[in-house]
Amino acid sequence: MKTNLFCLILSVFTLFACxxxxxxxxxxxxxxxxxxTxxxxxxxxxxxxxxxxxxDVHGRYxxxxxxxxxxxxxxxxYQTIERTIGKDSVVNVKLKVAHEALQEVVVTGLSKRAVKSMAAPASSFALMGTPPPAMQMDFNAExxxxxxxxxxxxxxxxxxxxFSIDVDRAAYSNVxxxxxxxxxxxxDMVRIEEMINYFDYDYPQPKGEHPVVIQTELSDSPWNKGLKLLHIGLQAKTIPSDNLPASNLVFxxxxxxxxxxxxxxxxxxxxxKLLVNQLRPSDRVAMVVYAGAAGTVLPSTPGNQASTIKDALDNLQAGGSTAGGEGIRLxxxxxxxxxxxGGNNRVIxxxxGDFNVGVSSEGELQRLVEEKRQSGVYLSxxxxxxxxxxxxxxxTLADKGNGNYAYIDNLQEAQKVxxxxxxxxxxxxxxDVKLQLEFNPRFVKGYRLIGYENRMLNNEDFHNDKKDAGDMGSGHTVTALYEIIPAGxxxxxxxKVDDLKYQKSAEVATSSDELVTIKLRYKQPDSETSxxxxxxxxNAATPLANTSNNFHFAAAVAEWGLLLRGSEFKGEASYDQVIDLAKGAIVKDPEGYRAEFVRLVKLAQSLDTSKTVAKKDE
Known part of the structure; x- marks a missing residue:
């Protein structure tokens, strides 16, 4: 009897353990x-x-x-929490904001900043784009x-x-x-135009002969009372994926x-590997690697041979110095x-960016890609x-190589790109898309382009077809904001600058109701003539409350950039206003990028030591 009871207990225990x-x-x-959120x-x-x-961007795992x-x-x-997996395989959690967790200060290469200790093991950070928490980075080397x-x-x-348009988005993911x-x-990490252009906007598709359309809105500046904000939105034609030309790619x-x-x-x-999953039989991929020297590890291979391409990726190992220039040439x-x-010929x-052998300086790399872009091969x-x-x-490589630039901080960003x-x-x-604006002094006393500092052109460059500028891809949107001081x-x-003695305003400037004329130049991908x-x-402004979601969200991102930069033009900008503007513009957000923006603004607000200094000085 005791034996049977013992066996029963053992069976129950075994079943429970299993x-x-x-x-x-x-x-x-x-x-x-x-x-x-x-x-x-x-x-x-x-x-x-x-x-x-x-x-992921939806908070799912x-x-x-x-x-x-x-x-x-x-x-x-946020406060770290633990959950035990029971009968239910669905485990949803809510994390509490933990401002006190950000008070521990450590010395880094940038400055003293707040850092939260994270409990995850080092290897779980591999695809996050972040180092293990115990690893202190010397950011001065960046x-x-x-x-x-x-x-x-x-x-x-x-x-x-x-200025040249900019579709690069690296600054946002880097921040x-x-x-x-x-x-x-x-x-200097904060390039405001790249942060604005990280997000897509709901602009109309081009309907005429040009592959790009311009949309504008004029309203009040949210952070500088009495000033206006001109929103310029560009939308590139979207080519259905089935009609995209064949790709000749070199990783x-x-x-x-x-x-x-x-x-x-x-x-x-x-x-x-995410990119390989998108390829078609008509596409081709080759792979070049470089360390102390450069070499080919995969000849040009049809896109439907995904396993071959992925095997070549899996076999890559790191070691040696960095002969980047040699790799670019090959x-x-x-x-x-x-x-x-007529296809998409591109090096990715x-x-x-830590080039240290051969062609390695910024100037040398610029001249190299300027030479190579004449071949018709683009660079990402x-x-x-x-x-x-x-x-x-x-x-520099992206700007001068007819390409685009993204910073991949985690696998979700790779999926986005x-x-x-x-x-x-x-x-x-x-x-080579360029914009030139002429402002009417009848209505405009002063104007300022927000961001695009590294993309400014001489006015005569607008007509020079040899001058390189930014490129727009299928479905791309580009947004630019000008802050305007109205006349009076x-x-x-x-x-203050004295009025010119010999210049006279053109008749059209004194009688026209136009605030500004926007000119756009571009080239077809296979043409060298713009x-x-x-x-x-x-000059017809809309009240800020009545502007589009596009206007509200772009203004929110720009205002945040001004705060991150500690800009002399930030006026009465505040994190709370940024959050209010952004939240009101989260209508269609299928991938959750705008909701993530709000979270990052709150995180920046908790880390911004300038607010603490300002309060102490009061």
């Missing part, structure tokens, strides 16, 4: 408590193991585990071009303003990377020793050898990693 250790795929969503980038780790994952395992949910600025903000100009003396590490970004992968960190080469491999040569007339560079630049990151070189924005990232519909309004922003069209804008 049930506890049963493999299960756990899914769920992580929300911010109170607001109930999804949080992307949250680390979910299985306690006591090196297994983990992160939430999926993880292979066992019943009885404990999941640890952690993220900068390099950025200095930015001198555009000032206000008087249209009586400077009626024209000319996000720093904020998610508990670091407040340095000023150019930096496999030098500096790429050995988990947020570099391992993330590069997974990012490129990649362009292979692209030219397999050139597809993945690197941390993908930045990875931190600590030694050379943003200045990566930006290669899946959600596949056409815009790879297929150009208009190249006094502003300390505009330095085409021109222009759009006049009437």
């Amino acid at each position: 049930a506890q250790s049963t493999p299960v795929t756990v899914t769920g969503t992580v929300l911010e408590e109170g607001l109930l 999804p949080i992307s980038g949250v680390t979910i780790a299985i306690k006591g193991t090196n297994k983990g994952t992160t939430t 999926s993880l292979a585990a066992r019943r009885g395992d404990k999941l640890v949910f952690s993220f900068v600025g 390099e950025y071009k200095g930015i001198n903000e555009n000032g206000f100009h008087n249209p009586k003396n400077n009626p024209l303003t000319t 996000r990377r720093l904020l998610n590490l508990g670091q407040f970004p340095q000023k 150019l992968v930096d496999v030098s020793g500096s790429m050995g960190m988990p947020n570099k080469l391992p993330l590069v491999k997974e990012a490129f 990649a362009y040569k292979i692209a030219q050898d397999h050139f597809i007339k 560079l993945a690197s941390d 630049v993908l930045g990875f990693g931190m600590g030694n990151y050379k943003d200045n070189k990566m930006e 290669f899946v959600h924005e596949f056409g815009g990232t790879l297929f150009t519909v208009a190249k 309004v006094e502003s300390a922003y505009l330095n 085409r021109l069209f222009e759009v006049p804008v009437r």
Whole structure:
């Protein structure tokens, strides 16, 4: 009898133990408590193991585990919590904001900033684009071009303003990377136009002969009372994916020793695999790597041989110095050898930008890609990693190589670039796109372009077809904002200049109701001759409350950029106003990018030490 009872107890215990250790795929969503907005980038780790994952832009996750395992949910600025996997394989959590968790100050290469200790194991950070929490980075080794903000100009003396459009979006994800590490970004990281253009806007599709259309709105400046804000939106024609031309791609992968960190080469491999999944039989991929020297590791291969391409990626290992210039030459040569007339011929560079052998200086790299772009091969630049990151070189390569520039801080960003924005990232519909505006001094006392400092052109460059400018891909949107001092309004922003003695205003300027005329030049992808069209804008402002969601959200991002830069033109800008503007513009947000923006603004607000200093001075 005792034996039977013992067997029964043992059987029950065994069944219970088996049930506890049963493999299960756990899914769920992580929300911010109170607001109930999804949080992307949250680390979910299985306690006591090196297994983990992160939430996507919708706050969702999926993880292979066992019943009885404990999941640890952690993220900068939020309280870490644990949940045990029971009968239910769906585990949804709400994280509380933890301002006190951001008070621990450590010394880094940038400054003293607040950093939250995270509980996830080091290996779970591989695809997040962030280093393990114990790893303190020397951010002084990162390099950025200095930015001198555009000032206000008087249209009586400077009626024209000319710049190249910019579809690069690297600055936003790079700033996000720093904020998610508990670091407040340095000023030169903040290129406001790239932050605005990280997001898509709901502009109408072109209907006429041109592949680009212009839309404008004029309203009040949210942060400078009495001033106006001119919103200029460009929309490139969207080509259906079935009609996209064939691609001749060359993956150019930096496999030098500096790429050995988990947020570099391992993330590069997974990012490129997402792109490989989008390829068709008519597409081709070759792969070039460089370290101390450059070499071909995959000849040009049809896109339907995905396993062959992915195997070549999996075999990549990091080690050696960085002969980037040699790799660029070889990649362009292979692209030219397999050139597809009328197709998308493109080199895609993945690197941390730390070139140190051969052609390595910013000037040398610029001259090299300026020479190679004449071949008709485009260049896309993908930045990875931190600590030694050379943003200045990566930006130069993209700007001068007829290409675009993105910073990949996690796998979700790779998905955005290669899946959600596949056409815009790879297929150009208009190249060398330039804008020139002429302001009417009858209505405008002063004007200032927000951002685009590295994209300003001389006015005579507008007619020079040899002058390189930005390119727009299928479905791309580009947004530019001008802040305007209306005629009759006094502003300390505009330095006084004596009226010109011999210049007279044109008759049209005194009688027209036009505020500004916008001229746009572009070239067809296979042409070296530009085409021109222009759009006049009437002096008819709309109350801020009645402007579009496009206007509200772009203004919110610009205002945030002014705060991050500590801009002299920020006026009465505030984080709370940025959040209010952005929240009111979250109508269609299928991928959750705008909701994530609001979370980042709150995180920046908690890390901004300038507010603390200001309060102490009061």
